[in-house]
Amino acid sequence: MPPPLESARPTLLNDLSSLSLGRKVRVAGRLSSYDPKTCTFILLDKTSSILVDASLCVNPFASHWVRIDRGILEVIGRIEAQEDSDSEPEDAPTESNSNSSRVLKAILVLPRPDLQLDLWESSLTAMPNEVIDTEHI
Secondary structure: OOOOOEOOEEOOHHHHHHOOOOOEEEEEEEEEEEEOOOOEEEEEOOOOEEEEEOOOOOOOOOOHHHHOOOOEEEEEEEEEEOOOHHHOOOOOOOOOOEEEEEEEEEEEEEEOOOOOHHHHHHHHHHOOHHHHOOOEO
């Protein structure tokens, strides 16, 4: 019997720095500073940001979300240590609370134009950690 699948933990961008490397997470935010050469972009919310490596997700013919500046995205991926600071887009904002030592290696990027980021943040803040922190589906 195959092992159970690891679920992606719904997480606020602000909480990514406290999670261990290799952890699968689900985050939401606004697309900013997409770099087509490296397939990276900055994902922003009100207080935090993270560099996202979308090289596994970008298809030049089907990834219409890369052309929607400031569009709302949901990203599922794994937290990794950032190896090269030169991979950040040149016009990346310098956020006061960025996860600059980490990169989110995206497995799936979905446009979510109807997602209300305020509601996403308040629901995750109100949810008990035991519910969020399940290891398996």
